[in-house]
Amino acid sequence: MLRKVKEVAELTGISIRTLHHYDRIGLLSPEQVTEAGYRQYSDRDLETLQQILFFRELGFQLKRIGEILKSPEFDREEALLLQREALLEKRARLDRMIGTLEKTIQDAKGEIEMTDKEKFEGFDFTNNPYEDEARRRWGDEAVDRSNQALANMGPEGQKQTGEQMEALFRKLAAMRNQDPDSEEVQQAIGEWHAFLNSMGHTYSPEAFKGLGQLYIQDERFTRNMDKFGDGFARFMAEAMGIRSDRLQG
Amino acid sequence: MLRKVKEVAELTGISIRTLHHYDRIGLLSPEQVTEAGYRQYSDRDLETLQQILFFRELGFQLKRIGEILKSPEFDREEALLLQREALLEKRARLDRMIGTLEKTIQDAKGEIEMTDKEKFEGFDFTNNPYEDEARRRWGDEAVDRSNQALANMGPEGQKQTGEQMEALFRKLAAMRNQDPDSEEVQQAIGEWHAFLNSMGHTYSPEAFKGLGQLYIQDERFTRNMDKFGDGFARFMAEAMGIRSDRLQG
DNA sequence: GTTGACCCTAACGTAACGTCAGACCTTATA
DNA sequence: TATAAGGTCTGACGTTACGTTAGGGTCAAC
Numbered sequence: 001m002l003r004k005v006k007e008v009a010e011l012t013g014i015s016i017r018t019l020h021h022y023d024r025i026g027l028l029s030p031e032q033v034t035e036a037g038y039r040q041y042s043d044r045d046l047e048t049l050q051q052i053l054f055f056r057e058l059g060f061q062l063k064r065i066g067e068i069l070k071s072p073e074f075d076r077e078e079a080l081l082l083q084r085e086a087l088l089e090k091r092a093r094l095d096r097m098i099g100t101l102e103k104t105i106q107d108a109k110g111e112i113e114m115t116d117k118e119k120f121e122g123f124d125f126t127n128n129p130y131e132d133e134a135r136r137r138w139g140d141e142a143v144d145r146s147n148q149a150l151a152n153m154g155p156e157g158q159k160q161t162g163e164q165m166e167a168l169f170r171k172l173a174a175m176r177n178q179d180p181d182s183e184e185v186q187q188a189i190g191e192w193h194a195f196l197n198s199m200g201h202t203y204s205p206e207a208f209k210g211l212g213q214l215y216i217q218d219e220r221f222t223r224n225m226d227k228f229g230d231g232f233a234r235f236m237a238e239a240m241g242i243r244s245d246r247l248q249g
Numbered sequence: 250m251l252r253k254v255k256e257v258a259e260l261t262g263i264s265i266r267t268l269h270h271y272d273r274i275g276l277l278s279p280e281q282v283t284e285a286g287y288r289q290y291s292d293r294d295l296e297t298l299q300q301i302l303f304f305r306e307l308g309f310q311l312k313r314i315g316e317i318l319k320s321p322e323f324d325r326e327e328a329l330l331l332q333r334e335a336l337l338e339k340r341a342r343l344d345r346m347i348g349t350l351e352k353t354i355q356d357a358k359g360e361i362e363m364t365d366k367e368k369f370e371g372f373d374f375t376n377n378p379y380e381d382e383a384r385r386r387w388g389d390e391a392v393d394r395s396n397q398a399l400a401n402m403g404p405e406g407q408k409q410t411g412e413q414m415e416a417l418f419r420k421l422a423a424m425r426n427q428d429p430d431s432e433e434v435q436q437a438i439g440e441w442h443a444f445l446n447s448m449g450h451t452y453s454p455e456a457f458k459g460l461g462q463l464y465i466q467d468e469r470f471t472r473n474m475d476k477f478g479d480g481f482a483r484f485m486a487e488a489m490g491i492r493s494d495r496l497q498g
Numbered sequence: 499g500t501t502g503a504c505c506c507t508a509a510c511g512t513a514a515c516g517t518c519a520g521a522c523c524t525t526a527t528a
Numbered sequence: 529t530a531t532a533a534g535g536t537c538t539g540a541c542g543t544t545a546c547g548t549t550a551g552g553g554t555c556a557a558c
Contacts, residue, residue, distance in 0.1 A: 004535080
C-alpha cells in the first residue's frame with residue numbers, strides 16, 4: 001500500500017515540509033516516486049519513519065539518526081529495546097522535573113526551603129545521555145567514517161553502493177559451503193576488500209582480518225550477516241583471514 | 250548573593266552561550282553588571298531562569314516565554330501550577346509513546362498486529378497543546394500588541410517603560426483612598442491613559458473603561474494590581490470609568 | 499608581574515524546519 | 529470534455545536557538 005505525503009503527514013502528525021526535508025537530506029526517501037514526481041511511501045518507509053521519530057524524541061540529530069539507521073550493525077528490534085530504556089529514562093527525568101516543580105510551589109508558599117541546586121534538578125540534559133549508549137551499539141569512529149564516505153556520494157550513489165554491497169554479499173553467501181581457501185572464494189573476497197577500500201576505508205591486511213573477526217565476535221554483526229545464510233559470518237571471517245595472510249606472505 | 254555566568258551555567262546545566270543569548274534577546278538580563286561588564290545573576294534572576302526552563306521544556310518559544318513573563322497578568326504561583334499540569338500531560342504523552350513502542354516490539358515479533366494509526370500514537374504534538382492554555386491565561390491579542398510595542402523599543406526602553414509604569418502605579422496607588430472623581434486623581438489617570446496610548450495602544454474612551462473593568466473582572470489582574478495596595482484595582486477601575494465618561498460626555 | 503582561569507563582544511555557522519511563490523498534476527463535477 | 533478545486537512539486541529565502549571560533553580584556557594567586 002502506497003501513501004502520498006498528506007496521508008503520511010496526517011497519520012504521523014508531522015508536516016509535509018518535514019517529509020520533504022527528510023527526503024532532501026536522504027534520511028527518508030520514499031520507496032517509489034510517480035512519473036510526475038509524487039512521493040509514494042510504502043509500509044517499510046513508515047516503519048523507518050517511526051524509528052526516526054523515536055530517535056528524534058530522544059534528542060538525536062537527524063544526521064546521527066541517518067547514520068544509525070544505515071549502520072551495518074543496526075538492528076531494529078534491538079533499537080526498539082534500547083529506545084524503550086531511553087524513553088523510560090526520559091520519563092524519569094520528567095518525573096524529577098515535576099518533583100522540582102512541586103517543591104518549588106511549596107517553596108514559593110514558604111512551606112519549605114530549597115537549595116539552589118535543588119531548584120534545577122531534572123533540567124540537566126547535557127548532550128543527550130542516550131547518545132553514549134547508541135554510540136556503543138551502532139557507531140564507533142570506523143563506522144562513522146564509512147557513513148561519511150556513503151554520505152559523500154549522495155543519495156543516488158548511496159543506493160547504488162548499498163545494492164552493490166548486497167549483491168556482493170549474496171554472491172559470497174552462495175559460496176559459503178565452499179572452501180574459503182579456494183580461488184573462487186578468494187577472488188570474491190578480493191572484490192569485497194576492494195569495495196571497502198573504494199569507500200575510503202583503506203583497510204590494511206591486518207585491519208581487514210580484524211574486520212572479519214568482528215563479524216563473529218560481535219553478535220550483532222553475526223546476526224545481520226547470517227541473514228544472508230546460516231554460517232555466513234563465520235565463513236566471511238575465515239575467508240578474510242586467509243586473504244589477509246596471503247597478502248602478508 | 251551574586252553569581253557569575255559559569256556558576257549559573259554549572260548550577261542549571263545550560264551553557265554560558267545560552268545565558269549570553271538570553272541576555273541579548275532580553276529574556277533574562279542579569280540584575281547587575283560589573284564595571285568590566287561581567288554579568289552578575291541574583292537569586293531573583295535564578296527564579297526567572299527556572300521559570301524560563303520550565304516553559305522551554307514545555308516547548309514554548311523563547312519569544313513567547315518573554316511575553317508571558319512580562320505580561321501584566323503573569324503570576325508565578327499560578328504559572329507553577331499550570332506548568333505542573335502541562336508537565337503531567339507531557340508525561341502522559343510520553344507514556345503513550347512508550348506504550349506504542351512496546352506494542353511495536355511485540356508487533357515486530359509477530360505476536361500482535363498493529364494498525365498504522367497505532368504505530369504513531371503519542372507522536373502527534375501539533376503545535377504545543379499548552380500554548381492554548383497559556384494564551385487563555387496570560388495573553389490575548391491586546392496583551393500581545395502591548396508586548397509588541399514594548400519589544401519595539403529595545404531593552405533599554407523596556408526597562409525605562411517598566412519603571413515609568415511602576416512609578417505611575419505607585420503614584421496612583423498612593424491616592425487610592427481619595428475620591429476617584431477628584432481633579433488630582435483624574436489628572437493622574439490622564440497620565441496613565443496617555444502612557445498607554447504612547448505605547449501604541451490608542452485606547453478609545455470605551456476601551457479605556459473596558460480595560461478598567463478588566464482590572465476587577467479578571468482576578469489575575471486584580472491580584473497583580475493589588476500588590477500596589479489594597480483595593481487598588483477597584484480604585485483604578487472606578488477612576489478610569491469616570492475619565493471615560495467625562496471624555497465622552 | 500605574569501600566568502592561568504574566567505569574562506566580554508562580534509560575527510559567522512548550523513540544524514530543522516516554516517513559509518511563500520510559481521508551476522504542474524489529478525479528479526470530481528458540470 | 530472542460531474546468532475548478534484541491535494536492536503536489538521544486539526552489540529559495542526566513543527563522544529559532546543556540547554552537548563555535550576569534551580576538552581581546554579581567555582577576556586572583558603566586
